[in-house]
Amino acid sequence: MSEVVSPNLAVSTVIFRLRPGADGTSELALPLVRRIRAPYEGRWALPGGPLTAHEDLAQAASRTLLATTSLQPRYLEQLYAFGQLDRSPDERVVSIVYWALVASDEAERTIENDNVRWFVADELPELAFDHKLIVEYALWRLRTKLEYSQIAHGFLGETFTLAQLREVYEAVLQKPLDPGNFRRTMEGSGAVVATGERLSGTRHRPPQLYKYDTSVNPADQGPLSHLTAPCTLVPANPSTTSFRTTTHASASGVSA
Amino acid sequence: MSEVVSPNLAVSTVIFRLRPGADGTSELALPLVRRIRAPYEGRWALPGGPLTAHEDLAQAASRTLLATTSLQPRYLEQLYAFGQLDRSPDERVVSIVYWALVASDEAERTIENDNVRWFVADELPELAFDHKLIVEYALWRLRTKLEYSQIAHGFLGETFTLAQLREVYEAVLQKPLDPGNFRRTMEGSGAVVATGERLSGTRHRPPQLYKYDTSVNPADQGPLSHLTAPCTLVPANPSTTSFRTTTHASASGVSA
DNA sequence: GCAAAAGTGTTGTTTCTACACCCATGT
DNA sequence: ACATGGGTGTAGAAACAACACTTTTGC
DSSP states (O other), X not given: OOOOSSOEEEEEEEEEEEEEOTTSSEEEEEEEXXXXXXXXXXXEEOSEEEOOTTSOHHHHHXXXXXXXXXXXXXXXXXXXXXXOTTSSSSSOEEEEEEEEEOOHHHHHTOOOOSSEEEEETTSOOOBSTTHHHHHHHHHHHHHHHHHHSSGGGGGSOSSBOHHHHHHHHHHHHTSOOOHXXXXXXXXXXXXXXEEEEEEESSSSSOOEEEEEOTTOOOSSSGXXXXXXXXXXXXXXXXXXXXXXXXXOOOTTOSOO | OOOOSSOEEEEEEEEEEEEEOTTSSEEEEEEEEEOXXXXXXXOEEXXXXXXXXXXXXXXXXXXXXXXXXXXXXXXXXXXXXXXXXXXXXXXXXXEEXXXXXXXXXXXXXXXXXXXXXXXXXXXXXXXXXXXXHHHHHXXXXXXXXXXXXXXXXXXXXXXXXXXXXXXXXXHHHTSOOOHHHHHHHHHHHTSEEEEEEEEESSSSSOOEEEEEOTTOOOSSSGGGHHHHOTTTXXXXXXXXXXXXXXXXXXXXXXXX
């Protein structure tokens, strides 16, 4: 109803994590917060809030994220600005939406309650505003970008096995991948490098641990890489997986 | 200096056209407008203006575009929202930037004067604000997207020869393409369809005229295709090239 | 030994690339 | 006839996909 010249500006974020699913594989999940005022009171919505005068857009995304869900993402990128006239029933609101990835261990720290909850990405309740459309777009971007960039490690800890990495791809793309070809592709891209350590405690041959080669930053970000993806390099917490790591460098390592 | 909670919201557009270059090939050009007030008075800047309360983001882009350069683009898509704190010296301004393509004949209608001028894309003057960065990003997007989508016809008229289409690719990607392979790729993608007409008046074998198959809309837009690219389908004006078209359907046509 | 996943090798298919060559028109 | 780009054919290279097979651990 307001006749202000400059519409209200808000920032929201679609956050993704992977969590163990029912059938042994991982499934995509995202956190929603329940609205506590009109419009759409009681409905689930994306975490977000108004942009304040002295913060960046990405800063605003991080801040509202932390405030509503207490999450700190490992990857954060702008998704799209939504400004349809009718997206909010009363006032005119333009939302600049970000999307983010968090590692599983970080996601565990969420305090879930009546107003904050993780939902499986393709079993969402009715959402407020146009948030359903926004989530669909974010999902499309995630799936598309996974195939030509190195964002997958946003879901993982500092080190990981190629099987874990493959599981990320399989969960997001929703299709099985050939382990042999996957290994070759990953090692061939140079984006991933063996640490020399191995993971023991599995009931089979201990797999090698890998980490991302941060020096390799292929041209998939564009001239805005320094602007859009400052959070890509946020170091992960030490892995809190239930496996132990041993350090007997094997002969078959790629680069020691 | 303003302490408003909601920053000012502006919309700008990076518009591209192709025009005949010095060496016989085409070159990318974009229109800039001269600023007539502080800050950056006298500097060249992207066309744009404030978002008003009763218009869409894309509408605002179209409106300001028409007002400042009297251009109507054939393709319009959101590029990015720029919101750095220091991008304007005095007030806080968040700019939602679009990028657009116009056909050559449409571009001819620009009324160039002291305050509106086309510049070759990689020979720009000093620009106001962060517009240099914005143009670089738009250029990157154009070049990237050209390779996996069907936006090239945004530069062309309703019908065109494959040589004209190839010229678009060569000018934007700045590298020569093999005519034979280009033809096969284009025909194989199904995005382009022969009209049956041919272009006469050249001093060699008359090439076939093609048009875009509008029914083919591959999944390169995402769930927002209906939202982001409403201008993609704007029909072009009848071709005003200096060639004549004849209509003798030849036997070697692909589909009549 | 057996199961199970790690890791390597191989083969056939598809796609890409370079380039040769014929075709149809204007001059 | 000849120059010029339109249009087609094709052989080699590279990338991809499917799947067999060997290795190393826990049990």
